[in-house]
Amino acid sequence: xxxxxxVFLIFFLASFVLSSTGQKEELKKGSVSIKAWTIGPGPVPVxxxxxxxxxxxxxxxxxxxxxxxxxxxxxKFGPYRTSFSLAYNSNSFPDILSEDQDIIPEYAEAGMxxxxxxYVKAGNWKSNFEDFLPGMWNxxxxxxxxxxxxxxxxxxxxxxxxxxxxKLGMSDSDIAKAFSPDSGxxxxxxxxxxxxKAKDAGLVEWGFTxxxxxxxxxxxxxxxxxGKFVDSATGNMIVDTKALKKDFAFHKMLVDEGxxxxxxxxxxxKVIHEYFVDGKTLxxxxxxxxxxxxxxxxxxxxxxxxxxxxxLEKNVGIAPFPGIDGPVTPVKVHAYTLVSKTKNPDxxxxxxxxxxxxxxxxxxxxxxxxxxxxxxxxxxxxxxxxNYLTKVMQIMKYAKAFPKHPSLxxxxxxxxxxxxxxxxxxxxVEQAIKFMIAKAKSDIPGVIIR
Amino acid sequence: xxxxxxxxxILPLLLxxxxxxxxxxxxxxxxxxxxxxxxxxxxxxxIKNFTRIFSVEDPVIGRVLLNTLVYLSGAxxxxxxxxxxxxxxxxxxxxxxxxxxxxxxxxxxxxxxVVWAFLWIWAFDPSRYGLLNMIFNQxxxxxxxxxxxxxxxxxxLANGILGIPYTMTILSAALSNIPxxxxxAAKIDGASGWKTAVKIKIPLVWWPLSFLIIWYTLSFLxxxxxxxxxxxxxxxxxxTPLALYTYNKAFQNMELGYGxxxxxxxxxxxxxxxxxxxxxxxxxxxx
Numbered sequence: 218x219x220x221x222x223x224v225f226l227i228f229f230l231a232s233f234v235l236s237s238t239g240q241k242e243e244l245k246k247g248s249v250s251i252k253a254w255t256i257g258p259g260p261v262p263v264x265x266x267x268x269x270x271x272x273x274x275x276x277x278x279x280x281x282x283x284x285x286x287x288x289x290x291x292x293k294f295g296p297y298r299t300s301f302s303l304a305y306n307s308n309s310f311p312d313i314l315s316e317d318q319d320i321i322p323e324y325a326e327a328g329m330x331x332x333x334x335x336y337v338k339a340g341n342w343k344s345n346f347e348d349f350l351p352g353m354w355n356x357x358x359x360x361x362x363x364x365x366x367x368x369x370x371x372x373x374x375x376x377x378x379x380x381x382x383x384k385l386g387m388s389d390s391d392i393a394k395a396f397s398p399d400s401g402x403x404x405x406x407x408x409x410x411x412x413x414k415a416k417d418a419g420l421v422e423w424g425f426t427x428x429x430x431x432x433x434x435x436x437x438x439x440x441x442x443x444g445k446f447v448d449s450a451t452g453n454m455i456v457d458t459k460a461l462k463k464d465f466a467f468h469k470m471l472v473d474e475g476x477x478x479x480x481x482x483x484x485x486x487k488v489i490h491e492y493f494v495d496g497k498t499l500x501x502x503x504x505x506x507x508x509x510x511x512x513x514x515x516x517x518x519x520x521x522x523x524x525x526x527x528x529l530e531k532n533v534g535i536a537p538f539p540g541i542d543g544p545v546t547p548v549k550v551h552a553y554t555l556v557s558k559t560k561n562p563d564x565x566x567x568x569x570x571x572x573x574x575x576x577x578x579x580x581x582x583x584x585x586x587x588x589x590x591x592x593x594x595x596x597x598x599x600x601x602x603x604n605y606l607t608k609v610m611q612i613m614k615y616a617k618a619f620p621k622h623p624s625l626x627x628x629x630x631x632x633x634x635x636x637x638x639x640x641x642x643x644x645x646v647e648q649a650i651k652f653m654i655a656k657a658k659s660d661i662p663g664v665i666i667r
Numbered sequence: 668x669x670x671x672x673x674x675x676x677i678l679p680l681l682l683x684x685x686x687x688x689x690x691x692x693x694x695x696x697x698x699x700x701x702x703x704x705x706x707x708x709x710x711x712x713x714i715k716n717f718t719r720i721f722s723v724e725d726p727v728i729g730r731v732l733l734n735t736l737v738y739l740s741g742a743x744x745x746x747x748x749x750x751x752x753x754x755x756x757x758x759x760x761x762x763x764x765x766x767x768x769x770x771x772x773x774x775x776x777x778x779x780x781v782v783w784a785f786l787w788i789w790a791f792d793p794s795r796y797g798l799l800n801m802i803f804n805q806x807x808x809x810x811x812x813x814x815x816x817x818x819x820x821x822x823x824l825a826n827g828i829l830g831i832p833y834t835m836t837i838l839s840a841a842l843s844n845i846p847x848x849x850x851x852a853a854k855i856d857g858a859s860g861w862k863t864a865v866k867i868k869i870p871l872v873w874w875p876l877s878f879l880i881i882w883y884t885l886s887f888l889x890x891x892x893x894x895x896x897x898x899x900x901x902x903x904x905x906x907t908p909l910a911l912y913t914y915n916k917a918f919q920n921m922e923l924g925y926g927x928x929x930x931x932x933x934x935x936x937x938x939x940x941x942x943x944x945x946x947x948x949x950x951x952x953x954x
Contacts, residue, residue, distance in 0.1 A: 298705065298921075299918060302705050302706065302707055303707075305706075305707075306707045323705055324705075327706030327708065478793070478812075480815040480902075483793055483812070483815060483898075483899075483901070485792065485794070630915075630920060634903055637902045637903050638902065641812075643903045644903060652726060655726035656725070656726055659724045659726065660920070
């Protein structure tokens with residue numbers, strides 16, 4: 218027993234001494250450690266991480282001595298954010314964190330991320346600052362301070378099946394006109410009519426499908442009905458009962474007409490995508506432009522497995538949401554932020570600044586088919602060569618800022634529950650509105666009911 | 668020295684209990700009196716989180732408490748009655764066949780939780796790929812949205828069935844210890860199988876049966892992982908018991924203060940139910 222304890226102690230001490238020696242060796246070289254975390258589905262976080270690595274290599278080639286430790290995560294945002302909270306409080310925090318704009322107010326209020334104004338508004342960064350597309354800086358601003366560099370735009374949109382519409386007797390020019398945001402024909406009423414026709418003709422099983430779980434779609438549909446989320450005067454959240462009523466009534470009508478499955482919220486993701494890629498759904502309204510790439514990378518289709526760009530070009534189209542006040546493209550920004558506890562904010566900013574160069578961001582856009590955040594990206598040949606991204610840019614003309622507030626997550630969850638109640642027939646529209654008011658009053662401080 | 672050695676061996680365990688039970692328990696009480704959120708920093712709010720619960724300001728609380736009672740009752744009945752029936756049945760068989768069926772019935776317990784949950788999800792999947800819908804389609808019936816129509820029944824079944832193997836094993840062992848002469852005497856007196864079970868076997872295994880009832884009451888009150896995986900607590904809170912609601916509040920909404928208050932209410936509820944059961948079941952320490 219004594220021998221075992223002695224061996225264990227020697228082993229423990231030896232590892233301690235060796236690791237301290239390693240650290241000393243590192244310090245001797247004068248290198249600075251920068252730790253970064255990135256998040257996203259599929260290849261997205263890898264690229265967000267790779268851009269940071271490339272930037273680090275470029276800075277090191279320029280004479281710096283950065284030791285970069287980048288971790289990408291394909292977890293869902295919930296566990297990723299819990300990990301960050303724990304890491305932040307246990308001093309194992311990263312210096313750089315990639316995050317969606319919707320969490321920025323919460324982190325900013327808690328003082329967990331740094332305002333970047335002194336960097337991005339500095340004279341030597343002016344040309345970069347002005348290169349970002351309108352609305353991008355606003356997306357990462359909370360209470361007048363900028364908290365991140367926007368690296369990509371998640372462009373929410375409607376996907377439709379051209380092949381099904383052709384079978385309904387529409388020519389390609391009819392389809393183009395019907396989905397042209399500027400034509401008077403692009404209305405929600407017309408989409409519902411088309412879905413009914415396609416369903417009655419037995420061309421599709423469902424007219425519409427949306428996402429499962431609480432997510433961006435629930436905001437998109439409220440935005441489609443002109444809903445507001447945050448009161449600009451007080452900064453408090455709003456429960457916009459007028460828009461919610463329309464939104465709930467719309468989803469109820471879709472279920473009642475047999476155009477949307479009543480159990481949509483419990484469908485498996487694979488089945489949701491399979492139904493659209495195989496043409497069993499006319500409109501996939503729960504997604505974003507990046508799924509065009511996803512359909513080519515994952516074998517969702519039972520008929521074709523992974524589908525090709527040509528197949529999608531021929532059979533599928535994208536459009537903004539036909540809002541009641543005109544077309545709406547809800548755009549959510551993803552950004553690199555700096556963690557407030559970082560010991561090297563200047564170097565960390567240098568790194569995210571470099572990783573946000575037009576060339577590296579173009580690489581991100583081209584690979585993920587998410588929208589660009591900088592004007593100069595659109596001038597690059599590689600970007601211009603992508604036909605699909607041109608279409609993405611067209612629907613980005615109708616971009617509407619995604620809401621931001623520290624209580625947005627709670628609002629999203631209650632909105633999702635209410636909508637599930639509506640779709641499954643457990644709630645009437647009136648009951649759902651009552652639930653939203655009572656739950657918001659209980660969960661969201663200072664909420665305004667309108 | 669000899670006197671110290673036992674404490675030396677106990678110390679690591681005490682340390683672990685202190686670290687992973689006492690400290691978290693005290694922390695939960697403290698956090699429940701704050702508005703702690705994602706930053707893990709909170710301001711003192713006194714009993715505000717509790718008033719939010721007891722004044723039913725949160726519109727879901729009533730529904731969640733009712734769900735908790737329905738879920739607990741349903742799952743407990745399946746686990747205890749199912750386990751008891753199987754224990755009696757397998758102990759009346761020959762040793763070989765009794766063991767064989769016990770092994771078969773133990774398989775759910777040996778299945779990893781995620782696999783078990785996925786089996787249920789697959790069985791009740793609303794699409795044509797769901798097992799039940801496949802069978803329905805084969806016999807010419809229309810598939811159903813099982814998880815939407817019967818969420819509470821499904822989570823009760825999934826959890827209740829999972830409790831059967833353990834109950835069966837414990838009760839089988841207890842039943843095997845009943846002296847044979849008692850059972851033979853009953854037989855000679857003309858007692859039927861039913862009467863023997865009700866009047867002799869169950870009273871003789873009352874202590875382990877009571878233990879299992881209390882054990883599973885605690886287990887069903889506090890566990891939620893299968894519900895989370897199978898229905899997510901929906902649709903519209905239809906299958907959300909207090910434990911899952913607590914988890915969602917604390918870790919999905921990151922309302923750690925309110926979540927801790929809910930956790931303390933859950934603990935209080937567990938204590939009340941356990942004390943009631945002790946009284947009802949007549950569980951007393953033998954002198």
